[in-house]
Amino acid sequence: MSDSSAEQEAGAVIGIAFGNTTSSIAYTSADGKAELIANEEGDRQIPTVLSYLDSDEFHGGEAKAQLVRNASNTVAYFRDYLGKKYSEIDPTNSHHSAHPIDADGVVSFKVVEKSGEEPSNISIGEITTRHLKRLRDSAADFLGKEVTGAVVTVPTDFTEAQREALVAAAKGANLQILQTIHEPIAEALAYAAKENMQPEDRTILVVDIGGTRSDASVVSARSGMYTILATAHDYETGGVQLDQVLVDHFAQEFIKKHKSDPRENPRALAKLKLESETVKRTLSIAVTASIGVDSLADGFDFHSSINRLRYEIRAQKVFDDIMKLAEQAVQKAELDLVEIDEVILAGGSSHTPKIAQRFRALFPETTPIHAPFTDAAALNPSELAARGAALQAALISEFDVEDIDQSTHPAVTVAPHLSKSIGVVVVGADGSEEFRALLPAQTAVPARRVAAFAAPAEGGDVVVKIVEGVSEIRKTIIEKKEEAVNGEGEVEDESEEEEEEEEEEIKTKHMKVDKLLAEALLKGVEKGQKIEVTIQAAADTSLNIAARIVGTQQGVRGVIAAP
Amino acid sequence: MDSVKFDDALPVFSGEWPGENNFVFHAPITSPVNRKLEPLGPHFLAHARRKRHSRTFSEDDR
Numbered sequence: 004m005s006d007s008s009a010e011q012e013a014g015a016v017i018g019i020a021f022g023n024t025t026s027s028i029a030y031t032s033a034d035g036k037a038e039l040i041a042n043e044e045g046d047r048q049i050p051t052v053l054s055y056l057d058s059d060e061f062h063g064g065e066a067k068a069q070l071v072r073n074a075s076n077t078v079a080y081f082r083d084y085l086g087k088k089y090s091e092i093d094p095t096n097s098h099h100s101a102h103p104i105d106a107d108g109v110v111s112f113k114v115v116e117k118s119g120e121e122p123s124n125i126s127i128g129e130i131t132t133r134h135l136k137r138l139r140d141s142a143a144d145f146l147g148k149e150v151t152g153a154v155v156t157v158p159t160d161f162t163e164a165q166r167e168a169l170v171a172a173a174k175g176a177n178l179q180i181l182q183t184i185h186e187p188i189a190e191a192l193a194y195a196a197k198e199n200m201q202p203e204d205r206t207i208l209v210v211d212i213g214g215t216r217s218d219a220s221v222v223s224a225r226s227g228m229y230t231i232l233a234t235a236h237d238y239e240t241g242g243v244q245l246d247q248v249l250v251d252h253f254a255q256e257f258i259k260k261h262k263s264d265p266r267e268n269p270r271a272l273a274k275l276k277l278e279s280e281t282v283k284r285t286l287s288i289a290v291t292a293s294i295g296v297d298s299l300a301d302g303f304d305f306h307s308s309i310n311r312l313r314y315e316i317r318a319q320k321v322f323d324d325i326m327k328l329a330e331q332a333v334q335k336a337e338l339d340l341v342e343i344d345e346v347i348l349a350g351g352s353s354h355t356p357k358i359a360q361r362f363r364a365l366f367p368e369t370t371p372i373h374a375p376f377t378d379a380a381a382l383n384p385s386e387l388a389a390r391g392a393a394l395q396a397a398l399i400s401e402f403d404v405e406d407i408d409q410s411t412h413p414a415v416t417v418a419p420h421l422s423k424s425i426g427v428v429v430v431g432a433d434g435s436e437e438f439r440a441l442l443p444a445q446t447a448v449p450a451r452r453v454a455a456f457a458a459p460a461e462g463g464d465v466v467v468k469i470v471e472g473v474s475e476i477r478k479t480i481i482e483k484k485e486e487a488v489n490g491e492g493e494v495e496d497e498s499e500e501e502e503e504e505e506e507e508e509i510k511t512k513h514m515k516v517d518k519l520l521a522e523a524l525l526k527g528v529e530k531g532q533k534i535e536v537t538i539q540a541a542a543d544t545s546l547n548i549a550a551r552i553v554g555t556q557q558g559v560r561g562v563i564a565a566p
Numbered sequence: 567m568d569s570v571k572f573d574d575a576l577p578v579f580s581g582e583w584p585g586e587n588n589f590v591f592h593a594p595i596t597s598p599v600n601r602k603l604e605p606l607g608p609h610f611l612a613h614a615r616r617k618r619h620s621r622t623f624s625e626d627d628r
């Protein structure tokens with residue numbers, strides 16, 4: 004890295020989201036804002052597809068279009084094959100494009116690269132190199148600068164072997180990967196940037212619903228640092244399954260009219276898939292969408308339309324599977340749904356209104372659901388990962404490789420996390436003792452928190468009780484108000500249950516005192532004064548406590564020994 | 567930055583103070599669990615800087 008500092012100044016660093024279905028590139032502007040980069044075709048969502056025709060290589064949208072006429076020379080859905088042996092991959096998603104083959108254990112694709120010549124075997128590593136090269140070139144074109152490095156997002160279940168294969172493939176594209184980061188954290192970072200990186204404490208559920216897979220992660224954000232508490236993955240649920248719902252629907256209509264199944268003809272199926280995807284996207288913003296394919300099969304044209312409600316009813320199983328995945332992740336984190344402070348819906352399929360609605364219905368009304376349909380200020384779910392990567396790229400652009408390696412080393416990243424919340428006892432509105440958290444559970448140490456409290460109304464000697472607190476889920480039964488929605492069909496699937504149930508159980512989270520750790524006495528506090536309490540958790544998990552009357556010399560200090 | 571404000575009042579003390587000192591230690595915290603921080607974002611980078619250079623929060627503030 005010694006001779007590259009001059010080069011680095013002239014060049015740019017970018018963020019790359021590399022998905023099985025789409026990839027996107029982003030950069031951070033001089034004012035610190037992450038922006039998506041459009042490629043030569045004007046796409047910000049660039050299909051992760053390469054296609055070979057007449058000795059030319061096509062990429063992105065142009066390559067995807069060739070899935071109809073040139074499927075066997077079109078390579079798609081390959082990201083998850085990277086760094087795996089042939090025996091380890093599930094090639095299901097490649098059944099309608101160049102099929103992966105086993106070249107001495109290496110996943111490869113047999114395609115005709117040069118017209119008139121024999122087909123060649125392109126390894127998964129080489130395909131990835133070519134894809135990244137195109138992304139790098141698009142970014143360089145757009146920025147008018149050399150791209151010297153990139154931060155790339157990867158799924159949370161990406162193995163070290165996959166990571167190494169990715170770094171090697173990028174190297175082949177003359178692209179240095181500065182760091183690989185986990186998709187859900189990049190997505191959370193994109194939202195944090197919206198709030199100027201305020202170091203808030205939150206437990207976030209990130210659900211990334213892509214094309215070929217869905218991933219849910221429970222992430223604790225404490226003082227702006229992120230820890231993954233649990234993840235769950237579903238490799239059979241995503242946009243592909245939603246497309247298939249429409250393909251099947253339209254195929255049935257076609258069969259009714261023409262007694263022929265367009266799904267049996269590969270070319271007709273490929274066309275129907277592409278058109279169905281367009282219909283699906285339209286239904287995210289409109290309540291009805293039409294489809295028109297000339298000469299779909301057996302020379303018959305196909306024209307039809309579908310409304311959103313009908314689509315949602317047909318897609319219900321896919322939606323159910325997404326909800327199951329999300330609940331599974333929360334369960335694995337040993338949390339209750341009411342302990343999730345916000346939900347980030349990421350990935351292209353999160354544009355789907357019904358998915359956002361289902362999350363809205365699952366969580367208490369006060370839990371923000373960040374998706375376009377439920378939050379007018381939501382960021383584009385398709386852009387989150389690339390934005391997060393671009394933000395991180397800007398943060399580390401001045402670092403040298405050694406710095407980055409050291410910062411990502413377990414010696415730095417592995418830290419004790421508090422098992423229970425630590426805080427102070429206050430007097431609640433009704434005079435009873437209540438818990439106020441300074442350092443919530445899952446905070447990594449070292450950590451420091453300062454809090455200001457009021458003096459008792461009449462003044463006097465004050466006791467600062469440092470305690471551990473735990474959350475308690477309270478259930479209250481409320482009378483269910485009659486909802487006159489049954490006729491509308493909107494809630495068709497749920498209406499049966501609702502009719503039976505007259506009352507509803509509402510869960511809420513409360514913090515209660517669990518264990519007294521220490522007490523500090525402040526004598527003669529006057530009414531109207533403020534008391535400031537500082538808790539510093541040291542690396543050895545001992546706590547330093549300081550309590551003082553603001554604006555005076557009076558204070559108490561003490562140590563809570565490490566367990 | 568790492569400060570919060572509560573409107574609530576602290577309790578008044580009455581009775582016999584349990585120690586000689588104005589600070590009494592009762593019990594350590596429940597044992598923490600080692601977990602991995604995700605190495606990204608400005609706050610993690612500040613954490614990494616402190617850890618690598620063995621600096622405290624107050625040294626870092628300066």
Ligand SMILES: Nc1ncnc2c1ncn2[C@@H]1O[C@H](COP(=O)(O)OP(=O)(O)OP(=O)(O)O)[C@@H](O)[C@H]1O
Nearest residue numbers: 022023024025213214215216242287350351352354
């Ligand atoms: N507006 C929209 N409404 C509904 N679905 C959409 C919309 N935009 C994109 N999608 C779908 O999102 C999916 C792609 O998701 P994303 O861009 O997150 O890809 P990805 O991360 O590469 O996916 P994966 O790795 O899971 O295959 C596609 O199935 C696409 O049809």
Ligand SMILES: [Mg+2]
Nearest residue numbers: 022211213350
């Ligand atoms: Mg994805």
